[in-house]
Amino acid sequence: xxxxxxxxxxxxxxxxxxxxxxxxxxxxxxxxxxxxxxxxxxxxxxxxxxxxxxxxxxxxxxxxxxxxxxxxxxxxxxxxxxxxxxxxxxxxxxxxxxxxxxxxxxxxxxxxxxxxxxxxxxxxxxxxxxxxxxxxxxxxxxxxxxxxxxxxxxxxxxxxxxxxxxxxxxxxxxxxxxxxxxxxxxxxxxxxxxxxxxxxxxxxxxxxxxxxxxxxxxxxxxxxxxxxxxxxxxxxxxxxxxxxxxxxxxxxxxxxxxxxxxxxxxxxxxx
Amino acid sequence: xxxxxxxxxxxxxxxxxxxxxxxxxxxxxxxxxxxxxxxxxxxxxxxxxxxxxxxxxxxxxxxxxxxxxxxxxxxxxxxxxxxxxxxxxxxxxxxxxxxxxxxxxxxxxxxxxxxxxxxxxxxxxxxxxxxxxxxxxxxxxxxxxxxxxxxxxxxxxxxxxxxxxxxxxxxxxxxxxxxxxxxxxxxxxxxxxxxxxxxxxxxxxxxxxxxxxxxxxxxxxxxxxxxx
Amino acid sequence: xxxxxxxxxxxxxxxxxxxxxxxxxxxxxxxxxxxxxxxxxxxxxxxxxxxxxxxxxxxxxxxxxxxxxxxxxxxxxxxxxxxxxxxxxxxxxxxxxxxxxxxxxxxxxxxxxxxxxxxxxxxxxxxxxxxxxxxxxxxxxxxxxxxxxxxxxxxxxxxxxxxxxxxxxxxxxxxxxxxxxxxxxxxxxxxxxxxxxxxxxxxxxxxxxxxxxxxxxxxxxxxxxxxxxxxxxxxxxxxxxxxxxxxxxx
Numbered sequence: 001x002x003x004x005x006x007x008x009x010x011x012x013x014x015x016x017x018x019x020x021x022x023x024x025x026x027x028x029x030x031x032x033x034x035x036x037x038x039x040x041x042x043x044x045x046x047x048x049x050x051x052x053x054x055x056x057x058x059x060x061x062x063x064x065x066x067x068x069x070x071x072x073x074x075x076x077x078x079x080x081x082x083x084x085x086x087x088x089x090x091x092x093x094x095x096x097x098x099x100x101x102x103x104x105x106x107x108x109x110x111x112x113x114x115x116x117x118x119x120x121x122x123x124x125x126x127x128x129x130x131x132x133x134x135x136x137x138x139x140x141x142x143x144x145x146x147x148x149x150x151x152x153x154x155x156x157x158x159x160x161x162x163x164x165x166x167x168x169x170x171x172x173x174x175x176x177x178x179x180x181x182x183x184x185x186x187x188x189x190x191x192x193x194x195x196x197x198x199x200x201x202x203x204x205x206x207x208x209x210x211x212x213x214x215x216x217x218x219x220x221x222x223x224x225x226x227x228x229x230x231x232x233x234x235x236x237x238x239x240x241x242x243x244x245x246x247x248x249x250x251x252x253x254x255x256x257x258x259x260x261x262x263x264x265x266x267x268x269x270x271x
Numbered sequence: 272x273x274x275x276x277x278x279x280x281x282x283x284x285x286x287x288x289x290x291x292x293x294x295x296x297x298x299x300x301x302x303x304x305x306x307x308x309x310x311x312x313x314x315x316x317x318x319x320x321x322x323x324x325x326x327x328x329x330x331x332x333x334x335x336x337x338x339x340x341x342x343x344x345x346x347x348x349x350x351x352x353x354x355x356x357x358x359x360x361x362x363x364x365x366x367x368x369x370x371x372x373x374x375x376x377x378x379x380x381x382x383x384x385x386x387x388x389x390x391x392x393x394x395x396x397x398x399x400x401x402x403x404x405x406x407x408x409x410x411x412x413x414x415x416x417x418x419x420x421x422x423x424x425x426x427x428x429x430x431x432x433x434x435x436x437x438x439x440x441x442x443x444x445x446x447x448x449x450x451x452x453x454x455x456x457x458x459x460x461x462x463x464x465x466x467x468x469x470x471x472x473x474x475x476x477x478x479x480x481x482x483x484x485x486x487x488x489x490x491x492x493x494x495x496x497x498x499x
Numbered sequence: 500x501x502x503x504x505x506x507x508x509x510x511x512x513x514x515x516x517x518x519x520x521x522x523x524x525x526x527x528x529x530x531x532x533x534x535x536x537x538x539x540x541x542x543x544x545x546x547x548x549x550x551x552x553x554x555x556x557x558x559x560x561x562x563x564x565x566x567x568x569x570x571x572x573x574x575x576x577x578x579x580x581x582x583x584x585x586x587x588x589x590x591x592x593x594x595x596x597x598x599x600x601x602x603x604x605x606x607x608x609x610x611x612x613x614x615x616x617x618x619x620x621x622x623x624x625x626x627x628x629x630x631x632x633x634x635x636x637x638x639x640x641x642x643x644x645x646x647x648x649x650x651x652x653x654x655x656x657x658x659x660x661x662x663x664x665x666x667x668x669x670x671x672x673x674x675x676x677x678x679x680x681x682x683x684x685x686x687x688x689x690x691x692x693x694x695x696x697x698x699x700x701x702x703x704x705x706x707x708x709x710x711x712x713x714x715x716x717x718x719x720x721x722x723x724x725x726x727x728x729x730x731x732x733x734x735x736x737x738x739x740x741x742x743x744x745x746x747x748x749x
Contacts, residue, residue, distance in 0.1 A: 076274070146453060147465070172369075173453035175465045184450050187358055187368045207358075400589035403552050408602035408653065409579040412571060418601075422592055 029058040031239050034073040035083040036150055037177035038108075039222065040064035042197035042266055044259050051255075052246045058239060066177070068148025074098055074225070077232030080240045083247075085150035085195075085222045099225035105247050106256050106267040107221035110154060112212040113182065113199055114191040123211050128193070131212040133162045139170040141190030143181050146173030150220065155193045182206055195220050200261035221270075281473035282480060293477050300458040300482075303371050303449075304439040307378030308386075311438075312431050315383040319390025319430070320416055324402070337391075340384035345377075345443030352377050353447050369450035374458070377444035382434035389430030397423045425496045432496075436489050440482065501563070503528050503657055503688050504549060509558035511544060512712075519544050519555070519712045526657075526690065531683045533699035534692040536709035542692040543586075545709065546659045549690065550583035579606060582655040586662040588646030590634035595621070595645050598634055602653045620652035621645075625674045640671050647675070651682075658682065660691035664698065676702060 039045055040062060049060050063073065067084040074082045075098045083105065084090060093099045112122070112131050120140040122131040135142050144166070145152035159166050174184060178198040185192040186206045199210065224247050229237045246252055256267050285293050322333065354360050356368040356376075367373045401422050405415035420427060438444075442460040449456030451465055459478040467475040504526035512518035519541045526532065526549075534542045547553035548560075551567070551574050560567040562577055582602070591598050599617045603609075608616065621629050624644040637645065643663075650658060663675050680702050683689055690707075693699070699706045708715040 172450075172455065174451050175453065175457070175462075176451060184369060189358075398589060400585065400587075401591075403547075403583075404585075404589045404591075405601070406552060406578055407550050407581075407583040408649065409575070409582075409605045410601075411575045414605065418591065 029056075029236065029239060031058055031060045031081065031236055031243055032063065032079040033060050033081050033083060033243075034063045034065060034070035034079040036067050036070060036085060036222075037064050037179065038085070038149075038151065038195045038198045038220075039083060041177070041179045042201045042259075042261065044197070044256065044267060047255055047259060048247075048252060051251070052243060055246075056239065056242060060243070064177075066145070066147040066149030067153065071098075074227045077227060077235065079227060080235050081224060081226055081243055083222060083224045085220050086153045087221060087223070089150075089153065090223045090225060093225060098228055098231065100228050101241075101244060102223050102225045103244055103248055104270055105222045105224050106269050107219050108195055108197050108267050109213070110151070110193055110218040110220050111196050111199060111210045112191055113185060113194050113206075113208040114211040115186075115189045115207065116209055117189075118211055119189075120191065122191075125212045126214065128212055128214055128218055129158050129162050132158055132193075133164055135191055136164045136166060136170075139168060141170050141172065141185075141188050142166070143185040143188065143190050143192045144171060144173045145178065145181055145193075146175045147177070149178070151178060151193060151195055154218070154220065158193070182208060196264075197261070197266040200264055200266055203262055222267075278473045278476050282476035285473065285477040286480060290477070292474070293481070295454055296457050296459055296462050296478060297481055299371065299454075299456065300439060300460070303374045303378060303445070303458065304435060307375045307438050308382055308431060308435040310375070310379040311382035311386050311434050314379070315386030315434070316390050316420070316427060316430070318383070319387040320394055320420065322387065323391045323394030324416070334391075337384050337388055341388050345381055345441040346447065347443075348380050349377055349444040349447035352380065352444070356448065368448065369452060369456060371449065371456055373448040374445050374456060377448045378438040378441070381441060381444055382438050385437055386430050386434040389433055390427060393423050393426035393430060394419070396426070429493055429496045432489055432493050436486060436493075439489075440486060501528055502526055502561075503563060505561040506548075507559045507561075509548070509555045509560070511548065511553065511555045517712055519548065521545070521558075521714055524707070524714060526688060528688055529683050529686045530688060531679060531702060531704040532688075532690040532707055533702070533704040534690055534707050534709065535694070535696065535699065536715070540709040541712040542709055543661055544712070546583060546661050546690065546692060549657070550581055550659050551577050552583065579653075580656040581659065582650040582653055582657075583659040584643075584646050584650045584661065584663065586665060588643060590637070590642055590645060590649075593634060594630065595626075595632045595634060595637075596630035598645060599649045599652050602649065606653065616652045620648035623651055623678065624648045625670070640668050643667065644671060644674070647678075651678075655687070657688045657690070660689065662693060663691050665694060679704070 035045070041064075045062060049062075053059055063070070063079060065073070067086045067089065070079075070082045070084050071089060071093050073079045074093065082093075082099070085107075090099075090102060094102050110128065112128055114120070114122070120131075120135045120138045122134050125131040125134070132142075144155060170190075172184075172188070172190070174181060176184075178194055179202055181192050182194060182199065182202045183206065184190075186208050191211065192208075196210075196213075199208075224244055226237075226240045226244060227235055229235045253269050257265065257269055259266055322330065322337075352373070353368070355362045356365070356373055357363055358368075367376070397419060401419050402415050405418040406412075410418060440460060442464050445451075445456070445458045446461045446464065449458065449461065451457050451461040459482045463475045463478050463482070466478075502525040504524070506521050506524040509519060509521040509524075510517055511520075534545065536542055544553065548555060554569060562580075567573065567577065591601065596617050599620060600613060603613045603616060617630060618627065621627055624647050626641065626644055626648065629641075629645070634642070634645070647660075647663065660679075663679075664672050667675065676698075679689060679691065691704075698704070
């Protein structure tokens with residue numbers, strides 16, 4: 001009866017694996033958070049998460065991806081909470097029943113980064129949209145995230161607003177995170193659209209400067225959404241609720257607005 | 272399960288309808304890999320033959336170096352070349368970073384030790400009467416070497432194909448030196464690695480199928496050569 | 500008669516363990532020599548040395564009147580006049596005709612002349628019409644005869660044959676022996692090794708007998724020459740390693 005022996009062995013193995021997998025999970029509760037590269041790269045989460053983890057004896061596992069992918073992870077129930085920045089997509093996510101309980105967390109602003117030499121001559125421009133159409137006109141190198149992230153979605157929106165379809169040798173769509181795009185723009189001597197937070201985090205490592213910024217800014221607002229537990233019963237509802245409550249609590253807000261990179265405030269909160 | 276099946280059918284659709292994006296990505300992959308393997312063969316085959324035949328001081332060192340290079344992860348080669356080609360690097364003035372040429376350079380560096388090493392073992396395993404026969408018939412050393420190459424052509428082809436298999440399937444160099452620029456340096460592997468993180472699973476799957484088919488064909492061909 | 504080869508104080512091998520140690524050997528033009536001796540006596544090594552495939556550790560080799568220095572271009576020129584056929588010869592993985600054409604092409608022999616030489620050589624070894632046959636599909640005996648034809652087509656000044664009649668069928672034996680007697684009459688110098696002790700006498704060959712890497716009494720008169728006393732000091736070039744045990748002189 002070699003088959004049954006084999007079956008028993010396989011069952012035993014499976015049991016062992018299950019036990020092994022369960023042991024660390026039992027020890028401490030894990031909350032899975034999908035967020036954007038801009039939040040992760042800025043370093044904000046490093047100050048924001050530890051107090052929550054300590055108070056609730058849990059760990060927050062951060063998956064830092066683009067907004068598009070973060071929402072996909074939410075749709076498939078791979079994470080408990082998403083923290084992203086693309087208002088229209090977030091609202092659709094909730095409307096489609098994938099998420100519940102959306103809360104505004106914070107915002108920062110978008111800027112155009114470029115080389116100091118500024119070959120497109122856009123420095124001092126008051127409007128990001130106007131600067132983009134000048135870059136397109138002069139066919140200066142522009143690196144696009146091209147990854148369906150919140151920044152990418154905002155960029156596409158801006159191109160649409162000025163009626164430009166960005167194609168050509170000058171427009172490089174790289175499908176990568178903000179930090180990598182800043183590195184590439186620096187290497188190629190090109191421009192890119194970035195959130196201020198990531199730029200400040202990378203400022204020391206790059207020669208790029210903020211060429212164009214708007215006052216008041218092109219807002220980049222972040223929302224936190226719980227993934228709908230009705231669709232995915234295995235999700236950690238209680239912990240996720242507590243996490244959202246924490247994010248809008250006064251102590252977390254103090255940490256967020258008090259967060260500085262190179263002495264500059266990155267994130268603001270709508271009171 | 273449903274998710275996988277719908278993605279799979281979407282992927283097959285992309286391939287059978289000759290989706291422009293899929294074609295361009297496959298084209299870039301083949302262009303860089305084939306050019307790189309051509310260069311790697313030009314460098315690696317003679318190097319392998321020379322190492323197989325000649326005795327010189329430092330030969331052992333070169334062999335060790337070759338073995339190290341062969342097992343070096345592609346990201347490390349990518350890292351070193353990034354340092355060379357970056358704006359701050361010594362070759363920054365060439366402005367090669369994030370171009371197909373940079374990928375070709377990286378993949379050549381990756382494939383040359385493989386081609387050289389496999390060639391070396393082909394030469395070591397070759398009938399040792401080949402050289403002496405060619406020479407006694409009046410051939411000079413270069414002509415004898417050429418004859419040796421002709422006699423071991425199947426082994427040498429296997430060496431070249433092994434190198435090709437390595438470069439077509441590697442991510443590190445393509446990602447770090449090419450930068451995954453759409454329609455310019457986006458290869459099958461970088462697209463699979465990064466497009467999936469955009470939620471474009473079907474697109475990645477389509478490229479995965481193409482890549483798997485290419486690698487499968489390569490290995491079938493290699494198998495055929497080895498059993499000749 | 501002028502010697503084609505003169506060897507002086509040739510030592511091959513290292514330490515006290517010489518594979519070959521020949522104080523003096525002269526090979527005359529247009530003569531058939533047989534090389535005899537027990538296994539391991541150094542017959543094959545001597546043939547490799549004479550074919551300029553194996554370099555000595557010390558000593559002097561004269562080809563005709565000129566001292567061999569061992570430069571590449573010189574060796575290539577010499578090898579175009581000396582051809583060795585081994586006991587287990589290697590045929591290139593190609594047709595019979597292309598195998599024979601290999602050496603002819605290196606000598607710049609082309610077109611009609613090349614084709615004639617190929618078919619003539621094949622006729623000589625009794626394999627007329629074998630041009631298109633694939634080398635890998637020949638029998639063992641045919642391989643050896645094609646290898647012989649490949650050497651004959653080059654019309655070398657010196658033909659070296661390692662055991663050309665060992666383990667050979669009767670028909671092939673007669674063809675090879677006929678060639679051994681007829682070719683020297685056309686001016687070719689032939690040295691062949693053999694285990695058949697009656698063969699030299701049967702073919703009217705002079706005998707070079709070897710034992711332990713040295714020459715035993717040769718049956719031909721040694722003719723002392725001027726340069727014997729003034730053997731120049733030669734620094735031989737580095738050998739080419741072919742396998743752990745054999746080195747090729749490149």
